[in-house]
Amino acid sequence: MDDKTGIDDADMAQALSARAGDLRAFAGLVRRHQDRMFGFLLRMLGTRDEAMDLTQDSFLKAWKALPDWRPEARFTTWLFQIARNAALDLLRHRQRIEFVSLDADPSHDIVEDYTPSPEKQFSDRQRISLLQRAIDTLPVDQREILLLRELEDMSYAELALILGINEGTVKSRLARARAAALTNFRHYAGESPDD
Amino acid sequence: MTDPHEVHATDIDLSAYHDAELPAPARLRITAHIAACPLCAKRLADFAALSADFAQLPKDSLGFDLASVIAGQLPGPARSHRWTPTLGWLGLLPAGIGATVSIALGIAIGGVLFSGSAALPRETAMSVFDSIPPGGLCLGLDSCYAEYPNKTGVIK
Numbered sequence: 001m002d003d004k005t006g007i008d009d010a011d012m013a014q015a016l017s018a019r020a021g022d023l024r025a026f027a028g029l030v031r032r033h034q035d036r037m038f039g040f041l042l043r044m045l046g047t048r049d050e051a052m053d054l055t056q057d058s059f060l061k062a063w064k065a066l067p068d069w070r071p072e073a074r075f076t077t078w079l080f081q082i083a084r085n086a087a088l089d090l091l092r093h094r095q096r097i098e099f100v101s102l103d104a105d106p107s108h109d110i111v112e113d114y115t116p117s118p119e120k121q122f123s124d125r126q127r128i129s130l131l132q133r134a135i136d137t138l139p140v141d142q143r144e145i146l147l148l149r150e151l152e153d154m155s156y157a158e159l160a161l162i163l164g165i166n167e168g169t170v171k172s173r174l175a176r177a178r179a180a181a182l183t184n185f186r187h188y189a190g191e192s193p194d195d
Numbered sequence: 196m197t198d199p200h201e202v203h204a205t206d207i208d209l210s211a212y213h214d215a216e217l218p219a220p221a222r223l224r225i226t227a228h229i230a231a232c233p234l235c236a237k238r239l240a241d242f243a244a245l246s247a248d249f250a251q252l253p254k255d256s257l258g259f260d261l262a263s264v265i266a267g268q269l270p271g272p273a274r275s276h277r278w279t280p281t282l283g284w285l286g287l288l289p290a291g292i293g294a295t296v297s298i299a300l301g302i303a304i305g306g307v308l309f310s311g312s313a314a315l316p317r318e319t320a321m322s323v324f325d326s327i328p329p330g331g332l333c334l335g336l337d338s339c340y341a342e343y344p345n346k347t348g349v350i351k
Contacts (some may be wrong), residue, residue, distance in 0.1 A: 023269060028264035034262070039255040055257060056265055063269050123263045124251065131248045149214070150249035175210035178242055186246075 006141065011075035012074075019066045030059050034189055036152065037083050043147050044087040046136060054090060058083040073161070080152065081162045084144060091140060122177035127189075142177035204235045213242045238257050 010032070025079035037058060042051035061082050095136055135143055141163075148154045148162065159170045204212075204225055211217045212225045229236045 023266065027266065027268070029259065030262040030265065035254070035256045038257045042255050051258065056261060059261065059265055059270060063265075127248060128251055128253070131245075131252065134274070136271055146249075151244055151252070156211075171211050171216070172207050174214075175206040178210050178245060179206050183244060 008074060008076075012071060012142070014072060015066070015075045017070060018063070019069060026063060028077075033079060034059070036076075037079065040080065040147055040152065041083055043086055043132075043143060043151075044084075044140075045090065050090065054083070054086050056084050059088065074158065076172070077150075077154070077158045078123065079160055080148065080154075084148075084162055087144075130185055130188045131181075132178050133188050137184050138177060138180055141173065142180055145170070145173050146177040146181060202239075203232065206238070210237050210242060213239060213246070237328065 011029065014022075014028045018029060029189040032053060037053055038055045041054050041058075042048060045051050045054065048073070050184065058079070062079055065082065070073070134176070138146065145159060147161065148159055154162065156167045156170045156174075158168045159165075159174075208217065208221065209229075210223055212222060215222075229239055256324065
C-alpha cells in the first residue's frame with residue numbers, strides 16, 4: 001500500500017465519522033491537510049495572511065458541507081475543490097483575476113523585464129525564486145492546474161473534477177501552463193527561448 | 196510509411212506523456228518518436244526539469260494547529276440533509292397545519308384592514324391634514340371654547 005492509498009483510507013474513515021458529527025475525526029482531517037491546503041492557497045493568492053484566513057474558511061465550509069460529501073469522491077479532491085473555489089472568489093473580489101482565451105500566446109504573460117546577474121542564475125535558491133516568479137505571473141487558470149498537478153500530484157481525472165472541465169481540456173491547459181511557465185522562467189533567468 | 200521525424204510531437208502529447216496519462220498506443224508512438232527526435236526529447240526533458248524544480252519548492256507550513264483554533268467555531272455536529280422517511284407523509288402534517296393556519300390568519304387580517312379602511316368616512320381618513328395638528332393639541336383655549344361652536348355653524 002503506497003502513501004497516497006494509506007492517506008485515502010484514513011481520510012475515508014475520518015470523513016465518514018466527521019460526517020456523522022464526530023469533531024475529533026474532523027480535527028484529524030484538518031491536521032493532516034492544513035499545510036497542503038495552506039501551501040496551495042499561498043501560491044494561488046501570494047499573501048500569507050489571506051492564505052491563512054482562507055485555509056481556515058475552507059475547513060469551516062468543508063465541515064458545513066460534509067453532509068453533501070459522498071464517499072465515491074476522494075476526500076482531498078473534494079477539499080481542494082472547496083479551497084480552489086474560495087481562492088477564485090477572493091481573486092475575483094480583488095479584481096486580479098485574468099481571463100485569457102484558450103489560444104492566447106504564452107509570451108503575453110511576461111509582465112516586466114528582469115535579468116538577474118549571471119552568477120546568481122546558477123544558484124539553486126535563485127532558481128527556485130525564479131520558478132516562484134514564473135508561477136506567480138501565470139494566468140490563474142494555468143497557475144491552479146500546474147500547482148494541483150505538480151504539488152498535489154492530482155490525476156487528470158481529479159483535475160477535471162476539481163476544475164469542472166473535461167480531461168481533454170485538462171491535457172491541453174496543463175501543456176499550455178507548462179509551456180508558459182518555462183517561457184516565463186527563461187525570461188526571468190535571462191535565457192533565450194531556444195536555450 | 197511516413198518518417199516519424201517529419202512531424203514533431205505536440206506539447207499536449209509530451210506533457211501527457213510526462214504525466215503518464217497517455218493511452219498505450221499513443222505512448223508507444225511518442226516513445227518511438229522521442230528516441231529519434233532530439234528536439235522533442237529536449238522538450239520532454241524541459242517538462243521533467245520543471246517538475247523537478249516544483250519538487251524543490253519549500254513546503255510552506257501554517258505553523259499552528261488549525262484544528263484547535265476552529266474547534267470552537269464549528270456550528271455543532273454536521274447533520275445529513277438526506278430525508279429519512281420514517282413517518283412518510285405524516286411527517287409533513289405539522290408543517291402543513293402551520294402553513295394553513297398562517298395563510299388563514301393572513302387572509303383574515305388583510306380582510307379586516309381593507310374592509311376597515313373602506314368604511315371610514317373620507318374626512319376621518321384625511322384628518323391628519325386638519326388645522327389642528329395630530330395629538331389633539333388646541334391652538335388656544337379661546338378658540339376651543341369660545342369660537343368653536345360658531346365654526347360648527349350651530350345657532351345658539
